[in-house]
Amino acid sequence: xxxxxxxxxxxGSASTVDDDRRYTLLEQADLDSDTHDDEHLLSSGEYDQMVxxxxxxxxxxxxxxIKQQRALNVAHADLIDQHADLTEKAAHLEAKIKGKxxxxxxxxxxxxxxxxxxxxxxxxxxxxxxxxxxxxxFANKPEEDKLGFDGWLIQVKNKLTIDSRMYPTxxxxxxxxxxxxxxxxxxxISPRLDQDNPTAYTTIDELYEHMAELWSNPNKQKDARxxxxxxxxxxxxxxxxxxAEFSRLVAEGRIATQDLKDELNTKLWWKLQEAVTVYYNDDxxxxxQFSTKCAAIDRQIRERLDNIPRASEKPxxxxxxxxxxxxxxxxxxxxxxxxxxATETDEAPKPTMTCYNCRKPGHMARKCPEPLTxxxxxxxxxxxxxxxxAESGNDDL
Numbered sequence: 315x316x317x318x319x320x321x322x323x324x325x326g327s328a329s330t331v332d333d334d335r336r337y338t339l340l341e342q343a344d345l346d347s348d349t350h351d352d353e354h355l356l357s358s359g360e361y362d363q364m365v366x367x368x369x370x371x372x373x374x375x376x377x378x379x380i381k382q383q384r385a386l387n388v389a390h391a392d393l394i395d396q397h398a399d400l401t402e403k404a405a406h407l408e409a410k411i412k413g414k415x416x417x418x419x420x421x422x423x424x425x426x427x428x429x430x431x432x433x434x435x436x437x438x439x440x441x442x443x444x445x446x447x448x449x450x451x452f453a454n455k456p457e458e459d460k461l462g463f464d465g466w467l468i469q470v471k472n473k474l475t476i477d478s479r480m481y482p483t484x485x486x487x488x489x490x491x492x493x494x495x496x497x498x499x500x501x502x503i504s505p506r507l508d509q510d511n512p513t514a515y516t517t518i519d520e521l522y523e524h525m526a527e528l529w530s531n532p533n534k535q536k537d538a539r540x541x542x543x544x545x546x547x548x549x550x551x552x553x554x555x556x557x558a559e560f561s562r563l564v565a566e567g568r569i570a571t572q573d574l575k576d577e578l579n580t581k582l583w584w585k586l587q588e589a590v591t592v593y594y595n596d597d598x599x600x601x602x603q604f605s606t607k608c609a610a611i612d613r614q615i616r617e618r619l620d621n622i623p624r625a626s627e628k629p630x631x632x633x634x635x636x637x638x639x640x641x642x643x644x645x646x647x648x649x650x651x652x653x654x655x656a657t658e659t660d661e662a663p664k665p666t667m668t669c670y671n672c673r674k675p676g677h678m679a680r681k682c683p684e685p686l687t688x689x690x691x692x693x694x695x696x697x698x699x700x701x702x703x704a705e706s707g708n709d710d711l
Contacts, residue, residue: 413508420509421485446476453496454529463529467522470494474518487518502528538567547583553612556581557605575601578608584680586612589701591686591694614701 364372449469452459459466470491474481481487488507495503506513506524515521531537542563547556560578563569569577578601579587579594586608593599593607670679671690679690686694 413510417507417509421489446473449473449494451494451496452499454499463525464531464534467525467530471522484517488515488521491518491521499529535567538563539569542567542569546581547586549583549585552616553586553609557609571601575599575604578605582608584678585615588680588694589615589697592691592698595686611698611701 449466450459450461452463452466454463461469474487474490481490492500492503492507503521503524505511506515508514515524542560545556545560545563547553557578560581564571564574575594579590582590589611590604590608593604599607667678668675669677669682670693671682671687672684
């Protein structure tokens with residue numbers, strides 16, 4: 315069947331085409347055309363012919379156009395929302411840029427005023443002075459900040475003190491310190507760098523105080539005191555290492571220094587404590603002199619212990635010993651069935667501990683509650699003399 319229809323819809327020219335080659339409404343919508351005339355888009359004759367020839371296909375095309383229009387409406391609404399969001403973000407960024415511009419202008423003006431005021435100063439050659447190294451960046455990340463906040467802040471303050479001529483004003487100091495901060499630490503400080511902020515920093519001390527509130531440990535002194543109370547020198551730790559930790563906790567905990575000699579003595583391992591008893595009881599020895607003796611004698615004790623053969627180094631028994639040699643055992647009496655019967659054991663009963671100071675059983679000399687006897691004092695003096703002589707002999711070598 316051949317139908318008399320126009321060419322491409324909206325062309326206005328009539329032609330005879332096959333029904334299967336008729337332009338659909340969707341194809342007509344894709345054609346480029348600048349006209350919006352209704353008859354040009356779809357004439358009444360074309361409409362009647364399409365309804366008459368294939369009404370179901372025509373209905374399907376209309377429904378498809380409705381679906382596409384709905385999709386376009388949704389996309390249009392999304393574009394409107396995105397436009398609103400972008401407009402709001404642009405306004406926010408513009409406000410931040412203006413705030414930073416004002417901050418830069420403020421500090422630049424202060425720097426220029428400082429330069430003009432310093433031009434007549436006899437110290438205008440300060441750039442030639444040697445500078446100390448800059449502290450590392452601080453981000454408040456434990457895996458990156460090796461010094462911790464307190465150690466980092468000490469370095470910052472030392473830098474500003476030594477190079478004070480390079481940072482003569484509060485604004486320069488604030489710019490330098492905040493330049494060492496990295497995110498997320500900088501994010502907590504940056505709002506108060508804006509000069510329009512009522513709480514903007516005006517002095518470097520205000521910045522120090524705010525950073526201390528954010529990152530300093532308020533219980534640092536208490537923690538150091540608690541660690542100091544628990545500190546005891548272990549046998550396997552050298553005195554120098556132990557004394558370094560001892561001194562650090564004293565400084566951090568701000569512990570009174572008048573009793574430190576007593577504290578140090580009570581925390582020594584027992585063998586070193588016995589060896590330095592003479593110096594501890596000598597009131598003329600202060601803490602520094604006493605710790606120096608402890609370090610020297612601790613080294614001598616360890617050298618002597620290193621020279622003692624280990625159990626694994628003891629000579630093995632001769633293989634020529636007779637295999638039928640009876641094993642020496644110690645016996646004790648055990649009552650079996652109402653009769654006393656001697657039994658053999660491989661170990662002898664342990665002897666009772668006797669104090670070398672008071673000669674009473676049950677405790678060692680270093681824990682003796684009685685004062686040192688004259689005999690014990692002479693013994694300790696001889697031990698110290700032997701150690702001193704050994705040290706002198708090593709020095710001669």
